[in-house]
Amino acid sequence: MSVHNDAPSSAKAKAFERHGLSDAQLIAMFRIMLAQRVLENRGFQLNRQGKIPFASASEGHEAVQAGAAMAFERGKDILVPYYRDLGLELGIGLTPYEVLLSLFARAADHSAGRQFPHHYANRTLGLHTISSVIAAQLPHAVGAAYALQYRKERGRAVLVTFGDGATSEGEWHESINFAAVHALPIVFLCENNEWAISTPLSKQTAQPDLYKRAEGYGIPGVMVDGMDAIACYAAVKEAMDRARCGGGPTLVEAKCYRFLSHTTDDDDRTYRSREEVVERRKSDPVPRFEALLAEGGILTAEDAQALKRSILDEANQATDRAESMPYPLPQDLYDNVYADGWQPWR
């Protein structure tokens, strides 16, 4: 990463609050956002081509994930994500090839080709596998944070993410309460996209500001514009810093929106209007961040084009390479399912 740089690069450039992020870090965040969008679209394309059984969609979540990824310290922190966190996973170091191996269910995938996207653990990156059971990742994450505290591993923290729907689960409340009581090094990041498949937020809770629940547990609660990548970085960074130095947990609520259907198996036209989606698209975080970087003199239109081309090239190469890899063998089906024959987390 380049050195800290507060000044806009060109004389005509507009200054903006960058919270200490260098030009290189801002461009890295934009790269994550673009890669997330390209790869999520690739998942949908491959599914519609009949090449993969299933993919999820995170369009609208790019800013919160690129911001949070930049606040994550590689080699120290632990990420316990959920299934809509492709950008976060890419942002902490997962490669497009690893993502494609999972989508194509190939043997070389981290979960050996089980094909449910995002179930890849990566020990080196500090990436915990997800749980498809909503909110079940929270007690796992709290357990990891408890282990850090028990072992006196100061300077490390856990980042756990979940959607608005997860906040209705008992495990959500139990986990936050336990973490608060023990002042554990953990940040609870809610990606509130206003929908839990077809259930709108208004049917989930009568208090749409989810961050306010933090007060009931005696921890700080912060609300952030989830379409603003820099604001998301600042909020998660502050919370992670507090957690890393013994200040206990924080609940951060990032207000975003899910632009596409829940997954390739869902059709959102059956439960929400096109007008709503079109209206919300106006706050798309990707063009918004691109415009900010352009106005700030950080990324020219040509640079942005070149970046987009290189990301698409990388995604295409990763797709071809992963597709050419072998499937797992039928006799390996029960590997890592029972204790017998267990292999260490890789």
Ligand SMILES: Cc1ncc(C[n+]2csc(CCOP(=O)(O)OP(=O)(O)O)c2C)c(N)n1
């Ligand atoms: C315990 C449990 N109940 C129901 C489901 C089915 N389900 C899968 S995703 C989902 C919606 C969750 O919504 P939210 O937490 O808001 O996350 P989002 O998908 O919007 O990012 C549901 C109900 C599940 N996986 N686990």
Ligand SMILES: [Mg+2]
């Ligand atoms: Mg949701």
